[in-house]
Amino acid sequence: MCSVCGCGEGEVRIEGDTAHGRGDGHGGAAPHAHTHHHPSIRHDGLHHWGEGPAGAHAPGLEQTRMVRIEQDILAENAAHASANRRYLEHRGLLALNVVSSPGSGKTTLLARTITDLSRTSDGDGLRFAVIEGDQQTTHDAERIRATGAAAIQINTGKGCHLDAHMVGHALESLAPADGDVVLIENVGNLVCPAAFDLGEAHKVVVLSVTEGDDKPLKYPDMFHVSDLMLLAKTDLLPYVDFDVERCLANARRVNPRIKMLAVSAKTGEGLPGWYAWLRATRAQVLAGREPTPAPAERS
Amino acid sequence: MRLVVHEMALSASLLRVIEDSAAREGFRAVRTVWLEIGALAAVEPEALRFGFEVLSRGTVADGATLRIVDVGASAWCEACARTVTVSARFDACPLCGTDALRPTGGREIRVRELEVT
Ligand SMILES: Nc1nc2c(ncn2[C@@H]2O[C@H](COP(=O)(O)OP(=O)(O)O)[C@@H](O)[C@H]2O)c(=O)[nH]1
Ligand SMILES: [Mg+2]
Ligand SMILES: [Zn+2]
Ligand SMILES: [Zn+2]
Ligand SMILES: [Zn+2]
Numbered sequence: 001m002c003s004v005c006g007c008g009e010g011e012v013r014i015e016g017d018t019a020h021g022r023g024d025g026h027g028g029a030a031p032h033a034h035t036h037h038h039p040s041i042r043h044d045g046l047h048h049w050g051e052g053p054a055g056a057h058a059p060g061l062e063q064t065r066m067v068r069i070e071q072d073i074l075a076e077n078a079a080h081a082s083a084n085r086r087y088l089e090h091r092g093l094l095a096l097n098v099v100s101s102p103g104s105g106k107t108t109l110l111a112r113t114i115t116d117l118s119r120t121s122d123g124d125g126l127r128f129a130v131i132e133g134d135q136q137t138t139h140d141a142e143r144i145r146a147t148g149a150a151a152i153q154i155n156t157g158k159g160c161h162l163d164a165h166m167v168g169h170a171l172e173s174l175a176p177a178d179g180d181v182v183l184i185e186n187v188g189n190l191v192c193p194a195a196f197d198l199g200e201a202h203k204v205v206v207l208s209v210t211e212g213d214d215k216p217l218k219y220p221d222m223f224h225v226s227d228l229m230l231l232a233k234t235d236l237l238p239y240v241d242f243d244v245e246r247c248l249a250n251a252r253r254v255n256p257r258i259k260m261l262a263v264s265a266k267t268g269e270g271l272p273g274w275y276a277w278l279r280a281t282r283a284q285v286l287a288g289r290e291p292t293p294a295p296a297e298r299s
Numbered sequence: 300m301r302l303v304v305h306e307m308a309l310s311a312s313l314l315r316v317i318e319d320s321a322a323r324e325g326f327r328a329v330r331t332v333w334l335e336i337g338a339l340a341a342v343e344p345e346a347l348r349f350g351f352e353v354l355s356r357g358t359v360a361d362g363a364t365l366r367i368v369d370v371g372a373s374a375w376c377e378a379c380a381r382t383v384t385v386s387a388r389f390d391a392c393p394l395c396g397t398d399a400l401r402p403t404g405g406r407e408i409r410v411r412e413l414e415v416t
Contacts (some may be wrong), residue, residue, distance in 0.1 A: 062416040063416065065326075065416075066412050067414075067415055069316065069412055070410070073309060074406075074407075074408060077312075160305045161308075163308075221339060221341060224402065
């Protein structure tokens with residue numbers, strides 16, 4: 001439950017939202033990852049207004065008038081996303097929104113990354129907090145917890161994307177410590193997660209070599225909004241008809257700035273490049289960290 | 300199936316925008332909703348109509364007609380050094396024919412206006 005607004009989450013369940021609490025060692029007050037804009041944002045889905053079913057008015061008899069609105073219906077998500085982003089930047093938290101088709105290897109890659117980079121002896125001693133958006137089960141969150149990282153599952157029910165409001169609540173429950181890396185595994189879907197900013201620093205799109213090198217052209221929006229493409233399961237390249245150069249050319253066609261790194265979470269091939277990207281990106285976030293929250297942004 | 304689910308979420312947001320307006324403007328019923336949808340918004344209009352119809356039952360927008368206005372997408376043409384309007388991501392510049400435009404807009408789903416009583 002939201003400590004700011006006391007809202008429930010409707011169909012969406014955030015695992016451990018009440019039981020988990022916060023502060024297991026991190027201390028401090030509620031992070032207020034998102035600022036609710038009550039009363040205009042409601043959480044009850046359907047708010048009943050007026051005297052109920054139509055028929056109360058007689059069409060054609062009453063005077064009509066026009067009301068100018070000019071409002072994007074995604075503005076509500078944008079407001080939550082910018083609140084999340086302010087919170088993350090203020091606390092030096094690098095947040096990555098990891099998107100892909102189902103089964104591309106997101107969870108496997110994240111678990112291996114966490115294992116490799118969180119070691120204190122020969123690793124970087126990084127701390128990770130993971131928001132799992134995969135559907136129906138808490139299986140993926142359990143796989144992540146097996147690495148020792150904190151993870152929270154958001155069950156989106158039949159939902160097809162995470163939104164910034166859900167992520168704000170998940171951040172509240174997770175209460176990551178300053179400087180942690182927040183990994184968000186989005187719902188396996190290459191379409192609508194592209195339209196929902198969660199407040200992350202970067203979207204990272206995972207494409208496995210079993211999926212076909214024309215995928216960037218089939219789902220251009222996702223590749224357009226992503227800063228990094230991780231070409232996954234490269235150990236399978238000898239067995240599939242996948243042209244790495246053609247894939248990169250296709251991705252560049254929809255996003256000339258996109259970077260590509262080829263990795264295999266199974267053999268470890270290419271992982272050093274991904275880890276270097278992650279370290280460099282985190283360094284940018286820490287360098288840009290502001291001592292005080294940024295002034296309110298336009299939503 | 301995915302698309303209907305997605306459009307249900309969008310329909311719920313649309314209804315919130317309408318209900319907020321009803322609270323501000325004090326109208327009792329909505330006859331018509333004009334909704335502008337960009338060419339890159341990844342919205343299935345029929346699924347959106349369905350979601351809106353289902354979710355608006357018993358609300359101020361019960362029975363309202365949803366009029367969807369396709370507003371295309373905007374893109375920057377380097378050759379012309381100006382913003383142009385296109386109807387799909389890979390369209391060429393309508394002015395000079397260059398086909399490496401950089402999309403700059405077209406994801407919007409904007410409630411333009413309401414006809415109310
Ligand atoms: N050969 C191979 N298989 C992989 C690799 N990474 C993941 N997989 C397999 O791909 C399947 C889906 O992986 P998962 O991480 O659950 O994908 P997600 O749905 O994107 O989270 C599992 O059977 C994994 O074992 C890899 O690098 N190489
Ligand atoms: Mg997964
Ligand atoms: Zn809330
Ligand atoms: Zn969706
Ligand atoms: Zn041109």
